[in-house]
Ligand SMILES: Nc1nc2c(ncn2[C@@H]2O[C@H](COP(=O)(O)OP(=O)(O)OP(=O)(O)O)[C@@H](O)[C@H]2O)c(=O)[nH]1
């Protein structure tokens with residue numbers, strides 16, 4: 069039985085998710101208590117030396133792995149938009165993705181490749197990987213992650229088009245379940261010019277080429 073349970077204040081709303089005070093010590097304490105119970109329920113001894121600090125570590129790790137709920141992708145993008153007459157495709161590829169599937173809360177990880185064609189404004193390059201983190205550091209499915217990144221860039225930057233390709237390995241498919249060690253899932257989402265075959269092909273060629 070957990071005592072002194074901390075129920076987070078829910079007073080704000082980002083992207084439809086309720087904002088919590090993620091690093092509130094009471095919340096960490098309450099989550100640690102739950103993880104201590106989890107350890108007992110899987111047959112472990114939470115008081116043995118190696119596990120004494122584990123519930124707190126798990127609580128802090130889980131709060132970190134879901135910190136994307138606290139971030140506002142539109143704010144991040146609008147904080148670094150610059151008027152620029154560049155009208156060719158901008159591609160940021162091989163962006164590391166670490167997320168957790170919402171079905172098993174096991175990691176999926178891999179790479180995102182993102183492109184847009186500016187429409188009077190470019191965005192600070194670092195902001196593109198930052199918005200990948202906003203949406204990936206949540207409980208996700210790969211398809212929704214892909215669409216959320218596309219929609220956020222389209223809505224905020226209003227480019228001529230956006231292309232997003234994500235390739236990931238899902239631990240719920242390799243270390244358990246169907247146990248396929250080498251399968252990779254690819255998802256994609258496009259708007260505007262990227263719906264045309266010529267532009268999409270240019271993007272796909274650019275992300276498959278390697279710098280020597
Ligand atoms: N579409 C999609 N499915 C996912 C993703 N991550 C995990 N899944 C799947 O979610 C499904 C959940 O299916 P269930 O049958 O309810 O769960 P399960 O019994 O654990 O399924 P198995 O993994 O087949 O053992 C599984 O097929 C997972 O492979 C994702 O990002 N996108």
Ligand SMILES: [Zn+2]
Pocket residue numbers: 169170171172173174238240241
């Ligand atoms: Zn899963």
